[in-house]
Amino acid sequence: MEFRLLRSFLVVAEELNIGRAAKRLFIAQPPLSKQIQQLEEELGCQLFERIPKGLKLTPEGETLVIEARKVKLSLDNAVAAVSKSNLGSLGTLNIGFSGALPSVVLPELFLQTEKLYPNIDFQIHRKANSNLVLESVANGDIDAGVVLLPISTLGISQKLISRHRLIVALPKNHPLAHRPSISINELKNEHFITNHAYKGSVIREVFVSACRKAGFNPNIVKEADDTYSILILVAAGFGITLSLESLEYIQPSTINYIPLEESEHYVDLAIVWREGNPSILLKNALSTLSPITFSN
Structure with missing residues (x-):
């Protein structure tokens, strides 16, 4: 008919x-x-x-x-x-992420976009690590991803969305746990817990680099898959870690988070997408995003 x-x-x-x-x-x-x-x-x-x-x-x-x-x-x-x-004001955007940090940042990014494009349906996809997020973006499985910089994947565009300084995470009964700040030099004899040394572990690379710059190689006694696992081990007293500011909400009753006196150690978080992606919806969403500030 x-x-x-x-x-x-x-x-x-x-x-x-x-x-x-x-x-x-x-x-x-x-x-x-x-x-x-x-x-x-x-x-x-x-x-x-x-x-x-x-x-x-x-x-x-x-x-x-x-x-x-x-x-x-x-x-x-x-x-x-x-x-x-x-017109790019209605549709679905698939966003990938890994680790704990995007759980702090993504809600704010979504709120920024929601103000101008309330009909965008965000679908989020958790990956094991940033490399898998980048791979999914590059092959078109997802529209964009939130990853730690730097990246080396070809054909990927990026936009900085936040910067996070390294902070020390200690068990509450640790001798340094109630200090207002700590110099990284004071940690040379500590036992560290950090990410596995898989290719692309940005936090581990920045952490190790910061220790070596201070004149020592960190004594890594345990490795774990992600930030949540690392901080559980810290809370249990197996060691300390260098984490990122804005993650202080994890295990706050059993861990104290102390700023480093050296402010030059930080990690950048960015949203990435495939170069040449023709999506007007993605372009409009990206245009609404402005960097989020967490440092005081």
């Missing part, structure tokens, strides 16, 4: 007069009458009764009015949705 027949039927049903309906549809009366006849033949029933003052809907015609209006509304909604999608 052609939608134009239903559209013509609805106009005739509203006017109950072929002449007035034909004027609204900008067609002559005979073609309109033929359309109604064609619709009645397709449905196998009479939709209108001819009366002296015009037309009257039959019970079948009244039923069709209800259903045809539903069809028209669905089509109108579909047209509106396509229009919004074409």
Whole structure:
């Protein structure tokens, strides 16, 4: 059944007069009458009764009015949705992340975008590490990802969204746990817990580099898969770690987080996407994002 027949039927049903309906549809009366006849033949029933003052809907015609209006509304909604999608204001964006830090940053990023594009549906995908996030972005499995810098993957664009200084995470019973700040030099005899040394572990690389800059190689006694696991081990008293500011919400009852006196050690967090991605939706979302500041 052609939608134009239903559209013509609805106009005739509203006017109950072929002449007035034909004027609204900008067609002559005979073609309109033929359309109604064609619709009645397709449905196998009479939709209108001819009366002296015009037309009257039959019970079948009244039923069709209800259903045809539903069809028209669905089509109108579909047209509106396509229009919004074409303008980049409606659709789904798949965002990947790994680690604990994006759980602090992503809500703020979503809120920034929500103000201008409330119809964007964000779907988030947790990966084991940043390398897998970058791989998913590069091959198009996800639209964008949140990763720690630096990155070396070719064909990837990036936008800085936050900077996080290194901080010391200690068990509450540690001798240094109640200091207002700590110099990294004071940690040379400590037992450290950190990420596994897989390729691309940015936090581990920055941590080790900071220790070596201070004149010592860190004594790493345990390794773990992620920040949550590391901090559980710290809370249990197995050692200390260098974490990132804004993660102080993890294990706050059993861990004290102390700023480093050296402020030059930090990690940048960025949102990344595939170069040449044609998505207007992604472009609009990225345009709303401004860097988030966590440092005082």
